[in-house]
Amino acid sequence: MPKGFFPVVPGLLLLLALPAHMALERPLHPASAPDGARRIVSLAPGITETLYALKLGPRIAGVTSYCLYPPEAALKPRVAGFSDVNLEAVLRARPDLVLLPEDKRDNLLRLETLGLPALPLDVSSPSALAASVERIGNITGREAEAEALLAEFRGGLEAAAARAAGNTPPRVLFSVMRDIRGGGLSEVIAVGGDGFYSELIALAGGDNVCAGHIAFPRISREALIFLDPEVMIDALPGGDAEQARRDWESLSSVGAVQTGRVLLLTDPADTIPGPRFFRTLDKLSRAFHGYAREAVPRAETFGHTDARKRQPAQGTASRTGPPASSRAKPDHGLTDSPASVTR
Secondary structure, X not given: XXXXXXXXXXXXXXXXXXXOOOOOOOOOHHHOOOOXXXXXXXXXXXXXXXXXXXXXXXXXXXXXXXXXXXXXXXXXXXXXXXXXXXXXXXXXXXXXXXXXXOOOHHHHHHXXXXXXXXXXXXXXXXXXXXXXXXXXXXXXXXXXXXXXHHHHHHHHHHHHHHHHOOOOOOEEEEEEEEEEEOOEEXXXXXXXXXXHHHXXXXXOOOEEOOOOOOOOEEEEHXXXXXXXXXXXXXXXXXXXXXXXXXXXXOOOOXXXXXXXXXXXXXXXXXXXXXXXXXXXXXXXXXXXHOOOOOOOXXXXXXXXXXXHHOOOOOOOOOOOOOOHHHOOOOOOOEEEOOOXXXX
């Protein structure tokens, strides 16, 4: 990880690392019958949350160290870390079903070598997540609970679509890491054109200014000023929100900062591809299209006039490039980030 970058919580790293293709289809003979999975091991926070949402908490026999929601998940036996799996602990859990993200191929092979029924799930997009919810429901005999959860998903998508209807998509930059050097924000790693967050931006009715072939581009301070997004999102679960505000306010010439449209995602749920994703979608939707009419929680956004009242930080860069109305989406300042995925 480059020096100076704020660390990203494991849930976010998991989200960034997920591939875009669909889940591998593998037979699950021991757990294929309805209501057949009685002892389930979950190897991802989002999967654990899905199991609880489907009222399968009593059947969970093991989780990772990062499975902290709901609170009772923290009381379950720990059988894995972020990417490392304690196979002995998994065996002690005596699972008849192990659920894991499809990108954890090494773990999948080891589990299968031990004869454990392992199901890789694709949660790389909202639609893939919905398909995984339905599949878990079918395997465990929780079809009704899965349908109820999917109905919540649909409600969130419909609300976002209704809010965006007839509105011009705002130009959005979504940061997942900030590099602070010399007392100011010098570089960010942003969501590119591929991934869960990029789809959430589109579903919320936004236009990702970093969409393109680079999944998680590095964007320099100068490029941030040049792109001049109308809305900026910063994912910093558990981070210092006040410091983040100061960092962003150093970019006083950027439109999103001038109008206070900088949304700080401080809830860990916002970095987990799980059943609470539609709440994050609602936050983005309100930031994009309901800003003047529907308040985004004050703890997560700049006040509308705060950024204008405060003085720019010393050394703030001046505007470069043409006016926002005439700007295209160049690759200026965008480079692929080796820190995007750290497994």
